[in-house]
Amino acid sequence: xxxxxxxxxxxxxxxxxxxxxxxxxxxxxxxxxxxxxxxxxxxxxxxxxxxxxxxxxxxxxxxxxxxxxxxxxxxxxxxxxxxxxxxxxxxxxxxxxxxxxxxxxxxxxxxxxxxxxxxxxxxxxxxxxxxxxxxxxx
Amino acid sequence: xxxxxxxxxxxxxxxxxxxxxxxxxxxxxxxxxxxxxxxxxxxxxxxxxxxxxxxxxxxxxxxxxxxxxxxxxxxxxxxxxxxxxxxxxxxxxxxxxxxxxxxxxxxxxxxxxxxxxxxxxxxxxxxxxxxxxxxxxxxxxxxxx
Numbered sequence: 001x002x003x004x005x006x007x008x009x010x011x012x013x014x015x016x017x018x019x020x021x022x023x024x025x026x027x028x029x030x031x032x033x034x035x036x037x038x039x040x041x042x043x044x045x046x047x048x049x050x051x052x053x054x055x056x057x058x059x060x061x062x063x064x065x066x067x068x069x070x071x072x073x074x075x076x077x078x079x080x081x082x083x084x085x086x087x088x089x090x091x092x093x094x095x096x097x098x099x100x101x102x103x104x105x106x107x108x109x110x111x112x113x114x115x116x117x118x119x120x121x122x123x124x125x126x127x128x129x130x131x132x133x134x135x136x137x138x
Numbered sequence: 139x140x141x142x143x144x145x146x147x148x149x150x151x152x153x154x155x156x157x158x159x160x161x162x163x164x165x166x167x168x169x170x171x172x173x174x175x176x177x178x179x180x181x182x183x184x185x186x187x188x189x190x191x192x193x194x195x196x197x198x199x200x201x202x203x204x205x206x207x208x209x210x211x212x213x214x215x216x217x218x219x220x221x222x223x224x225x226x227x228x229x230x231x232x233x234x235x236x237x238x239x240x241x242x243x244x245x246x247x248x249x250x251x252x253x254x255x256x257x258x259x260x261x262x263x264x265x266x267x268x269x270x271x272x273x274x275x276x277x278x279x280x281x282x283x
Protein backbone atom coordinates (compact mmCIF):
# COMPACT_ATOMS: atom_id res chain seq x y z
CA UNK A 1 0.00 0.00 0.00
CA UNK A 2 1.43 3.35 -1.03
CA UNK A 3 0.59 6.60 0.72
CA UNK A 4 1.49 9.87 -0.94
CA UNK A 5 3.52 12.30 1.13
CA UNK A 6 0.82 14.97 0.85
CA UNK A 7 -1.80 12.54 2.18
CA UNK A 8 0.36 11.68 5.18
CA UNK A 9 0.82 15.40 5.95
CA UNK A 10 -2.92 16.02 5.51
CA UNK A 11 -3.85 13.21 7.91
CA UNK A 12 -1.24 14.46 10.39
CA UNK A 13 -2.79 17.96 10.20
CA UNK A 14 -6.26 16.48 10.72
CA UNK A 15 -5.09 14.52 13.77
CA UNK A 16 -3.20 17.52 15.20
CA UNK A 17 -6.24 19.83 14.96
CA UNK A 18 -8.48 17.10 16.39
CA UNK A 19 -6.16 16.50 19.35
CA UNK A 20 -5.95 20.26 19.96
CA UNK A 21 -9.72 20.33 20.63
CA UNK A 22 -9.28 17.68 23.30
CA UNK A 23 -6.24 19.43 24.82
CA UNK A 24 -8.24 22.67 25.07
CA UNK A 25 -10.74 20.85 27.25
CA UNK A 26 -8.34 18.89 29.47
CA UNK A 27 -6.07 21.90 30.01
CA UNK A 28 -8.91 24.18 31.12
CA UNK A 29 -10.10 21.48 33.52
CA UNK A 30 -6.82 22.08 35.36
CA UNK A 31 -5.83 25.74 34.82
CA UNK A 32 -7.64 29.01 34.02
CA UNK A 33 -8.43 29.95 30.42
CA UNK A 34 -5.97 32.86 30.72
CA UNK A 35 -3.16 30.66 31.99
CA UNK A 36 -3.92 28.09 29.27
CA UNK A 37 -3.71 30.85 26.65
CA UNK A 38 -0.32 32.08 27.91
CA UNK A 39 1.13 28.57 27.65
CA UNK A 40 -0.57 27.96 24.30
CA UNK A 41 1.16 31.06 22.93
CA UNK A 42 4.43 29.85 24.49
CA UNK A 43 3.97 26.62 22.54
CA UNK A 44 3.47 28.58 19.32
CA UNK A 45 6.61 30.61 20.06
CA UNK A 46 8.68 27.42 20.34
CA UNK A 47 8.00 26.85 16.64
CA UNK A 48 9.05 30.37 15.61
CA UNK A 49 12.68 29.40 14.79
CA UNK A 50 11.33 27.05 12.11
CA UNK A 51 9.29 29.86 10.55
CA UNK A 52 11.69 32.79 10.89
CA UNK A 53 12.29 34.12 7.37
CA UNK A 54 15.47 36.08 8.20
CA UNK A 55 16.15 39.44 6.61
CA UNK A 56 13.37 38.86 4.04
CA UNK A 57 11.01 40.03 6.76
CA UNK A 58 12.23 43.60 6.23
CA UNK A 59 11.31 43.50 2.54
CA UNK A 60 7.57 43.23 3.11
CA UNK A 61 5.26 46.24 3.26
CA UNK A 62 4.24 47.67 6.64
CA UNK A 63 0.59 47.23 5.61
CA UNK A 64 0.88 43.47 5.12
CA UNK A 65 2.94 43.06 8.29
CA UNK A 66 0.36 45.12 10.19
CA UNK A 67 -2.51 42.92 8.99
CA UNK A 68 -0.65 39.75 9.98
CA UNK A 69 0.14 41.12 13.44
CA UNK A 70 -3.55 42.08 13.78
CA UNK A 71 -4.43 38.52 12.67
CA UNK A 72 -2.32 37.25 15.56
CA UNK A 73 -4.17 39.50 18.02
CA UNK A 74 -7.53 38.18 16.78
CA UNK A 75 -6.28 34.58 16.84
CA UNK A 76 -5.22 35.07 20.46
CA UNK A 77 -8.62 36.59 21.29
CA UNK A 78 -10.44 33.70 19.59
CA UNK A 79 -8.21 31.16 21.31
CA UNK A 80 -8.85 32.76 24.70
CA UNK A 81 -12.62 32.68 24.05
CA UNK A 82 -12.59 28.99 23.05
CA UNK A 83 -10.61 28.15 26.19
CA UNK A 84 -13.05 30.23 28.26
CA UNK A 85 -15.95 28.34 26.64
CA UNK A 86 -14.39 25.02 27.66
CA UNK A 87 -13.62 26.36 31.15
CA UNK A 88 -17.26 27.50 31.51
CA UNK A 89 -18.48 23.95 31.05
CA UNK A 90 -18.77 23.65 27.27
CA UNK A 91 -18.19 20.12 25.99
CA UNK A 92 -15.25 19.69 23.61
CA UNK A 93 -17.51 17.74 21.24
CA UNK A 94 -19.94 20.70 21.05
CA UNK A 95 -17.62 23.73 21.31
CA UNK A 96 -15.13 22.49 18.68
CA UNK A 97 -17.66 22.01 15.83
CA UNK A 98 -19.50 25.17 16.89
CA UNK A 99 -16.35 27.31 16.70
CA UNK A 100 -15.13 25.58 13.52
CA UNK A 101 -17.91 27.24 11.52
CA UNK A 102 -16.23 30.66 11.69
CA UNK A 103 -15.88 30.67 7.87
CA UNK A 104 -19.58 31.58 7.66
CA UNK A 105 -18.74 34.98 9.19
CA UNK A 106 -15.83 35.33 6.77
CA UNK A 107 -18.18 34.50 3.92
CA UNK A 108 -20.74 37.01 5.16
CA UNK A 109 -18.26 39.91 5.27
CA UNK A 110 -16.18 39.19 2.14
CA UNK A 111 -18.75 40.69 -0.28
CA UNK A 112 -18.30 44.01 1.54
CA UNK A 113 -14.54 43.80 2.01
CA UNK A 114 -13.31 42.14 -1.17
CA UNK A 115 -16.31 42.65 -3.48
CA UNK A 116 -16.63 38.88 -3.86
CA UNK A 117 -20.01 37.25 -4.46
CA UNK A 118 -21.47 34.49 -2.32
CA UNK A 119 -21.99 31.43 -4.51
CA UNK A 120 -25.03 29.18 -4.17
CA UNK A 121 -22.81 26.50 -2.61
CA UNK A 122 -21.50 28.98 -0.02
CA UNK A 123 -25.11 29.97 0.68
CA UNK A 124 -25.85 26.32 1.48
CA UNK A 125 -22.75 26.28 3.69
CA UNK A 126 -24.02 29.34 5.60
CA UNK A 127 -27.44 27.70 6.05
CA UNK A 128 -25.80 24.49 7.33
CA UNK A 129 -23.61 26.52 9.70
CA UNK A 130 -26.54 28.48 11.12
CA UNK A 131 -28.53 25.26 11.50
CA UNK A 132 -25.57 23.71 13.29
CA UNK A 133 -25.41 26.60 15.80
CA UNK A 134 -29.11 26.12 16.54
CA UNK A 135 -28.84 22.34 16.93
CA UNK A 136 -25.58 22.27 18.89
CA UNK A 137 -27.09 24.77 21.34
CA UNK A 138 -30.10 22.49 21.81
CA UNK B 139 -30.00 19.23 28.78
CA UNK B 140 -30.96 22.93 29.10
CA UNK B 141 -32.53 23.31 25.63
CA UNK B 142 -31.81 26.23 23.32
CA UNK B 143 -33.35 28.91 25.57
CA UNK B 144 -31.38 27.58 28.53
CA UNK B 145 -28.21 27.40 26.47
CA UNK B 146 -28.55 31.09 25.55
CA UNK B 147 -28.04 31.80 29.25
CA UNK B 148 -24.85 29.74 29.42
CA UNK B 149 -21.50 31.47 29.15
CA UNK B 150 -19.80 28.75 27.10
CA UNK B 151 -22.21 29.39 24.23
CA UNK B 152 -21.42 33.12 24.06
CA UNK B 153 -17.69 32.49 24.45
CA UNK B 154 -17.98 30.07 21.51
CA UNK B 155 -19.65 32.76 19.39
CA UNK B 156 -16.92 35.22 20.41
CA UNK B 157 -14.41 32.64 19.16
CA UNK B 158 -16.26 32.50 15.83
CA UNK B 159 -15.98 36.31 15.51
CA UNK B 160 -12.32 36.38 16.61
CA UNK B 161 -11.24 33.61 14.25
CA UNK B 162 -13.26 35.09 11.38
CA UNK B 163 -11.38 38.39 11.83
CA UNK B 164 -8.14 36.37 12.06
CA UNK B 165 -8.95 34.65 8.73
CA UNK B 166 -9.79 37.96 7.01
CA UNK B 167 -6.62 39.71 8.25
CA UNK B 168 -4.55 36.66 7.34
CA UNK B 169 -6.02 36.68 3.84
CA UNK B 170 -5.18 40.36 3.35
CA UNK B 171 -1.67 40.04 4.81
CA UNK B 172 -0.89 36.83 2.92
CA UNK B 173 -1.43 38.40 -0.49
CA UNK B 174 2.13 39.71 -0.34
CA UNK B 175 3.75 37.53 2.33
CA UNK B 176 4.23 33.72 1.88
CA UNK B 177 2.68 31.31 4.40
CA UNK B 178 5.61 30.61 6.69
CA UNK B 179 6.69 34.23 7.31
CA UNK B 180 2.97 35.02 7.61
CA UNK B 181 2.62 32.43 10.38
CA UNK B 182 5.76 33.81 12.03
CA UNK B 183 4.22 37.30 12.07
CA UNK B 184 0.77 36.20 13.23
CA UNK B 185 2.40 34.37 16.16
CA UNK B 186 4.26 37.57 17.05
CA UNK B 187 0.86 39.26 17.02
CA UNK B 188 -0.38 36.80 19.67
CA UNK B 189 2.33 37.79 22.13
CA UNK B 190 0.87 41.16 23.33
CA UNK B 191 -2.24 39.46 24.75
CA UNK B 192 -0.07 36.94 26.61
CA UNK B 193 2.08 39.85 27.88
CA UNK B 194 -1.00 41.76 29.08
CA UNK B 195 -2.31 38.66 30.89
CA UNK B 196 1.09 38.14 32.51
CA UNK B 197 1.52 41.79 33.54
CA UNK B 198 -1.99 42.11 34.96
CA UNK B 199 -1.70 38.80 36.76
CA UNK B 200 -4.79 37.46 34.97
CA UNK B 201 -2.90 34.35 34.00
CA UNK B 202 -2.04 33.63 37.60
CA UNK B 203 -3.93 31.03 39.55
CA UNK B 204 -3.38 27.53 40.73
CA UNK B 205 -0.30 26.16 38.96
CA UNK B 206 -1.00 22.69 37.77
CA UNK B 207 1.89 21.00 36.00
CA UNK B 208 -0.39 18.79 33.91
CA UNK B 209 -2.55 21.77 32.94
CA UNK B 210 0.52 23.76 31.90
CA UNK B 211 1.89 20.80 29.93
CA UNK B 212 -1.43 20.28 28.12
CA UNK B 213 -1.62 24.00 27.29
CA UNK B 214 1.95 24.08 26.01
CA UNK B 215 1.26 20.97 23.92
CA UNK B 216 -1.88 22.69 22.65
CA UNK B 217 0.24 25.48 21.13
CA UNK B 218 2.96 23.15 19.82
CA UNK B 219 0.50 20.72 18.22
CA UNK B 220 -1.54 23.59 16.71
CA UNK B 221 1.65 24.93 15.13
CA UNK B 222 2.72 21.47 13.92
CA UNK B 223 -0.75 20.98 12.44
CA UNK B 224 -0.42 24.22 10.48
CA UNK B 225 3.09 23.24 9.31
CA UNK B 226 1.78 19.81 8.20
CA UNK B 227 -1.00 21.53 6.28
CA UNK B 228 1.51 23.78 4.51
CA UNK B 229 3.71 20.74 3.80
CA UNK B 230 0.70 18.89 2.33
CA UNK B 231 0.05 21.76 -0.08
CA UNK B 232 3.73 21.93 -1.00
CA UNK B 233 3.97 18.15 -1.55
CA UNK B 234 1.58 18.33 -4.46
CA UNK B 235 -1.67 17.64 -2.67
CA UNK B 236 -4.87 18.68 -4.40
CA UNK B 237 -5.91 21.89 -2.66
CA UNK B 238 -9.56 20.89 -2.31
CA UNK B 239 -8.85 17.41 -0.98
CA UNK B 240 -6.28 18.68 1.52
CA UNK B 241 -8.60 21.48 2.69
CA UNK B 242 -11.67 19.25 3.01
CA UNK B 243 -9.85 16.38 4.73
CA UNK B 244 -8.09 18.60 7.26
CA UNK B 245 -11.31 20.50 7.99
CA UNK B 246 -12.91 17.35 9.37
CA UNK B 247 -10.99 17.77 12.63
CA UNK B 248 -14.14 18.30 14.79
CA UNK B 249 -14.97 14.65 14.11
CA UNK B 250 -11.57 13.62 15.50
CA UNK B 251 -12.17 15.77 18.58
CA UNK B 252 -15.64 14.27 18.95
CA UNK B 253 -14.26 10.71 18.77
CA UNK B 254 -11.50 11.50 21.27
CA UNK B 255 -13.91 13.26 23.64
CA UNK B 256 -16.32 10.33 23.38
CA UNK B 257 -13.73 7.68 24.20
CA UNK B 258 -11.42 9.58 26.57
CA UNK B 259 -13.71 12.09 28.31
CA UNK B 260 -16.92 10.05 28.06
CA UNK B 261 -18.71 13.04 26.52
CA UNK B 262 -22.06 12.23 24.96
CA UNK B 263 -24.20 14.24 22.57
CA UNK B 264 -27.97 14.27 22.27
CA UNK B 265 -29.49 13.27 18.92
CA UNK B 266 -30.15 16.94 18.16
CA UNK B 267 -26.53 17.88 18.92
CA UNK B 268 -25.35 14.93 16.81
CA UNK B 269 -27.36 16.34 13.92
CA UNK B 270 -25.74 19.72 14.66
CA UNK B 271 -22.30 18.10 14.48
CA UNK B 272 -23.18 16.63 11.07
CA UNK B 273 -24.50 20.00 9.82
CA UNK B 274 -21.42 21.82 11.14
CA UNK B 275 -19.19 19.29 9.39
CA UNK B 276 -21.15 19.75 6.15
CA UNK B 277 -20.81 23.53 6.48
CA UNK B 278 -17.06 23.31 7.10
CA UNK B 279 -16.56 20.97 4.15
CA UNK B 280 -18.54 23.28 1.84
CA UNK B 281 -16.44 26.28 2.85
CA UNK B 282 -13.19 24.43 2.38
CA UNK B 283 -14.07 23.44 -1.21
